[in-house]
Amino acid sequence: MRTALPVLCLILLPLSLAGLLWQARRASPPGVPSALLERLPSADLALVTSSRATRSPSTEEPSAAIADAPSTPDADVANGALGLAAAVLFESASQ
Amino acid sequence: MNLLALLRYAFRNVTLNLGRSATASAGLALVLALLASVTFLRDSFRERAAVLRAHAPELTVQRLVAGRPSVVSRALAESIVSIPGVKSVEPRVWGYLFVPALQNNVVVVGVSEAAPRLTQNQLAAGRDLDLKRNEMLAGNALASALGLRVGDTLALPPLGGAPALLNFVGMLQDQTDLIAGDTVFVSEADARKLLALPENDATDLAIRISNPSETSVIAKTIGELSPGLRTVSRDVTKRIHEASYGRRAGLFLACALPALLILLLLFFDRVSAGSSQERRSIAIQKAVGWSTEEVLTTKLFETLLIASTGCAAGILFAYLYVYGLQAPGLRAALGGASALSPSLHLTPSFGMAELLGLVSAAVVPFVAVSLVPSWRIASADPVATLRSE
Numbered sequence: 001m002r003t004a005l006p007v008l009c010l011i012l013l014p015l016s017l018a019g020l021l022w023q024a025r026r027a028s029p030p031g032v033p034s035a036l037l038e039r040l041p042s043a044d045l046a047l048v049t050s051s052r053a054t055r056s057p058s059t060e061e062p063s064a065a066i067a068d069a070p071s072t073p074d075a076d077v078a079n080g081a082l083g084l085a086a087a088v089l090f091e092s093a094s095q
Numbered sequence: 096m097n098l099l100a101l102l103r104y105a106f107r108n109v110t111l112n113l114g115r116s117a118t119a120s121a122g123l124a125l126v127l128a129l130l131a132s133v134t135f136l137r138d139s140f141r142e143r144a145a146v147l148r149a150h151a152p153e154l155t156v157q158r159l160v161a162g163r164p165s166v167v168s169r170a171l172a173e174s175i176v177s178i179p180g181v182k183s184v185e186p187r188v189w190g191y192l193f194v195p196a197l198q199n200n201v202v203v204v205g206v207s208e209a210a211p212r213l214t215q216n217q218l219a220a221g222r223d224l225d226l227k228r229n230e231m232l233a234g235n236a237l238a239s240a241l242g243l244r245v246g247d248t249l250a251l252p253p254l255g256g257a258p259a260l261l262n263f264v265g266m267l268q269d270q271t272d273l274i275a276g277d278t279v280f281v282s283e284a285d286a287r288k289l290l291a292l293p294e295n296d297a298t299d300l301a302i303r304i305s306n307p308s309e310t311s312v313i314a315k316t317i318g319e320l321s322p323g324l325r326t327v328s329r330d331v332t333k334r335i336h337e338a339s340y341g342r343r344a345g346l347f348l349a350c351a352l353p354a355l356l357i358l359l360l361l362f363f364d365r366v367s368a369g370s371s372q373e374r375r376s377i378a379i380q381k382a383v384g385w386s387t388e389e390v391l392t393t394k395l396f397e398t399l400l401i402a403s404t405g406c407a408a409g410i411l412f413a414y415l416y417v418y419g420l421q422a423p424g425l426r427a428a429l430g431g432a433s434a435l436s437p438s439l440h441l442t443p444s445f446g447m448a449e450l451l452g453l454v455s456a457a458v459v460p461f462v463a464v465s466l467v468p469s470w471r472i473a474s475a476d477p478v479a480t481l482r483s484e
Binding site: 033034042047055059 | 105144204212234280403447
């Protein structure tokens, strides 16, 4: 017992990893009927269904394949990181 | 050198300083749980997308107008089907409809007469569409969000004309949510009414190819048929999926790395300078005749005992969090947020390489930062070390 517990603690990690791998190998993906898969318009997952048309980035973003971050929101619309020139702000405020 | 005796001694040291050891182990468990959760979620998204891609057509043809996807003429299908190597061309009718009740888009898909039928046991409730009637079939997430029950009638707001009344006849199983939770299937005629799509147009064309290695040649030939045509191949879609899920996971992991570095720094600081008890303990071991090798082996065992329990706890927690609880909180960071929240039903798809990568990212530096200071103390003269205390 004095030796068994330390040895068990030491091999806990390899045992856990082996158990998870075994579990992962025998897990079968949830059955999705092929009749449904063939009806779907794109192979994109239904994760983002926003009011912006990003549900199917692979077919709707013409440059998605070479984009840095397809299906992500526009990070710097209208040069937001730089901000507007002060003159433009004053001009629009005075109108 | 009796390794088992040294292991017992190391275990006794760990239990004597239980509070300190448990804190280090818990810190490691938390960091590893975060890293493992992101890795598990990313790999499962990629695996699900790969299953979908396997059933997708080899090529999708669209028309770009002013740089944006527009509709294609159904007549184009006849030109494409005559290209050698093309097995079939299917003009598809689908699009988006904004539903004010959800403040969200739903995907409307027109089901053609040729589409394979869904059997009753493939649905959570109801039956498949009768294409001659005004009926609809919906994903589980969407039906739940709208509170629909089989037999209800729903007026979807069309893009033109009067609202179309549709009988809700079937609901998809929740395990299909990740691919179709936000989707409404209707007959092609109803989809055209809802999406205001003229009879001679289609949203895009799905091309099946006899020999997939000819995809790029056929895509080039299609591109030459008419200006403005754009083809999306399965390979391109794969690249997009890898970029989408990989980048988000990468950004998240990059944000989580400082947490691991801070943990290692704190541990290094504690081992190297903080503990005079540690210095005295090592110096006494050396003074009574322990070799440097024995001292370091004991320290290695101590660190491995802490790291092993911490890593195992972290990875097991991540597994339960992602595959048991469906990763609440993290799913929005990696998958994006939406008013419709599909249930994930993810399948573990990691391998030995991912697990070893995670463990080595945490355990190797953890062992290194604890062994180096111990080696420095063990290399010094034990009498001088004890006098300086």
